[in-house]
Amino acid sequence: MARPKEFDVEEALDRAMELFRRQGFEGTSMNELQEAMGIGRQSLYDTFGDKKQLFLRSLDRYTARGRETMAAPLFAPDASLPELRRYFEEIVEFLTPRDGNGGCLLAGAIVELGADHPEVASCCRTNQRSLREAIRKALKRAQVDGMIRKEIDCESISLVLMGKLYGMTLLARNGASRAQLRKSVKQLLDMFTS
């Protein structure tokens, strides 16, 4: 081994992730990334490969981060309806920040690259699958405990809720307020709770 890196790889990746989240893939240039990450051109390419690889790593980090923070309680083995409600509440808050720079890297990735970048598409689908599964389990658990009506099909409702999450990212980007989103979440969730 020789000369150590002068920058923090994880931190640089966070900066890239944030820029991609706000501006999208095509909308962000390597020059902007380099500047935002605070590293030199060559260090960028040596460490992260080309732009697509950097985006993919940012996306991976983004989804992992989401699972570890906001979604963590939902992924807990005993997660139920309260955890689900709390998760949706956190998503609403995340999508409507004070500075107005809402926007979801995952949604951007699906729209912008989902059709022609297999690895990105794969990452997005994997994330959707695991999240949906966590939602389904939480719903089922809540149903067993009598918090959700018996006739509800948790499997298909989990897809409805995934769509709800995606839908909110666009509603938020299109001007919906935190209060509006919060209310729409409550309306939907109350609909199948008993």
Added chain:
Amino acid sequence: MARPKEFDVEEALDRAMELFRRQGFEGTSMNELQEAMGIGRQSLYDTFGDKKQLFLRSLDRYTARGRETMAAPLFAPDASLPELRRYFEEIVEFLTPRDGNGGCLLAGAIVELGADHPEVASCCRTNQRSLREAIRKALKRAQVDGMIRKEIDCESISLVLMGKLYGMTLLARNGASRAQLRKSVKQLLDMFTS
């Protein structure tokens, strides 16, 4: 007046719209547009202005087209629950074409340009407002006729349904099948019908 155009403006716009829908704003170059539209460079700029103006006109056309075709029955003065169901069914079909080139120009516009292009954002919001209003009226009418439970708040459910539409564009882009989307629509709509 002098020499007439050799190409059909509306048709050229359709081509541009289709390309933007599939590839997004940043993902589509003027060279590609020129080729797809089948016109010369200068004709393009003379007729449509710069890229942003061309995109805006494409977006306008896209939303207008949607209102005139799929959404037309929903906008009818006597639209009710059947029209609403039918509209969602048509959207599902639109989002899951045989060739796999699903994708919604409106969703792309919101994600890619909603944050930093006021005119595009304005167009997206106007479209959302009018569509949501049509949904709300149809819901209300269905409620008066006893097809929807009395305790339902049509105003806020209309936002839930707008979110559902947006959500489906991402679900479709992320691999959801026509059958899955259809089922999720049924699940949601059945939830507040009596």
Added chain:
DNA sequence: GGAGTTATGGACCGATCGGTCAAGTTAGGA
């Protein structure tokens, strides 16, 4: 204290970007 390895900074690459210029062509109106 070399020797070998990795990181850094900046110049540089061809390609492509959105957009324009100018010369030539085709029509309508006087």
Added chain:
DNA sequence: TCCTAACTTGACCGATCGGTCCATAACTCC
């Protein structure tokens, strides 16, 4: 008929794109 306004064509513009090369610096190991 001929003038002129509008359309077409293709070369061309500077800027920026993603990506690479190379000389130099900084570190570890022998």
